Amino acid sequence: SQKIEQNSEALNIQEGKTATLTCNYTNYSPAYLQWYRQDPGRGPVFLLLIRENEKEKRKERLKVTFDTTLKQSLFHITASQPADSATYLCALDMESGYSTLTFGKGTMLLVSP
Amino acid sequence: GAVVSQHPSRVICKSGTSVKIECRSLDFQATTMFWYRQFPKQSLMLMATSNEGSKATYEQGVEKDKFLINHASLTLSTLTVTSAHPEDSSFYICSARGSQGRRYEQYFGPGTRLTVT
Numbered sequence: 001s002q003k004i005e006q007n008s009e010a011l012n013i014q015e016g017k018t019a020t021l022t023c024n025y026t027n028y029s030p031a032y033l034q035w036y037r038q039d040p041g042r043g044p045v046f047l048l049l050i051r052e053n054e055k056e057k058r059k060e061r062l063k064v065t066f067d068t069t070l071k072q073s074l075f076h077i078t079a080s081q082p083a084d085s086a087t088y089l090c091a092l093d094m095e096s097g098y099s100t101l102t103f104g105k106g107t108m109l110l111v112s113p
Numbered sequence: 114g115a116v117v118s119q120h121p122s123r124v125i126c127k128s129g130t131s132v133k134i135e136c137r138s139l140d141f142q143a144t145t146m147f148w149y150r151q152f153p154k155q156s157l158m159l160m161a162t163s164n165e166g167s168k169a170t171y172e173q174g175v176e177k178d179k180f181l182i183n184h185a186s187l188t189l190s191t192l193t194v195t196s197a198h199p200e201d202s203s204f205y206i207c208s209a210r211g212s213q214g215r216r217y218e219q220y221f222g223p224g225t226r227l228t229v230t
């Protein structure tokens with residue numbers, strides 16, 4: 001079965017720096033990969049989707065890369081702000097049609113002022 | 114757009130009772146809805162997938178007779194936890210996916226915190 005690995009340790013960075021979060025997966029490559037933000041006691045919020053044939057996707061201060069050779073996605077937040085502090089989840093979609101997502105445990109990001 | 118609501122946000126019930134959680138897509142038609150469960154510091158675990166008008170598909174290890182799912186309309190799905198026990202205490206989250214446009218994106222509800230005493 002597919003396994004998703006995200007760094008379980010919290011990432012602490014200073015405001016203004018770039019945060020980089022890692023998502024690694026085993027076995028076969030997903031059709032697409034998604035990143036979500038989850039605040040405590042709340043449901044996940046969709047951020048970005050990247051397809052297997054895309055190398056990079058950007059949205060405002062966010063950037064996602066997808067390397068199917070390394071089986072890895074990197075999630076970057078540039079010019080980080082304390083409001084970016086949250087848990088970020090990586091999710092893989094393995095199928096077309098009625099697809100289901102498999103989530104990683106997430107990495108907590110703490111941005112200090 | 115793409116707002117999903119859940120009700121209630123928190124519920125405390127006694128062991129042995131049943132609890133119903135509602136999931137609604139407010140501004141789009143959700144052909145498919147998903148129910149997840151999340152324990153503290155753990156990932157979201159998919160419990161079941163439901164398509165409007167048909168029976169839900171449950172993931173391995175999820176008891177369909179205990180977790181009753183109904184997806185009666187394109188905007189409403191319900192999860193009923195029957196004969197709840199303390200080990201059912203968890204954070205239950207639904208998500209919905211539309212039939213058009215960005216059909217690969219799932220929109221999540223705010224979650225329901227269930228505590229069984």
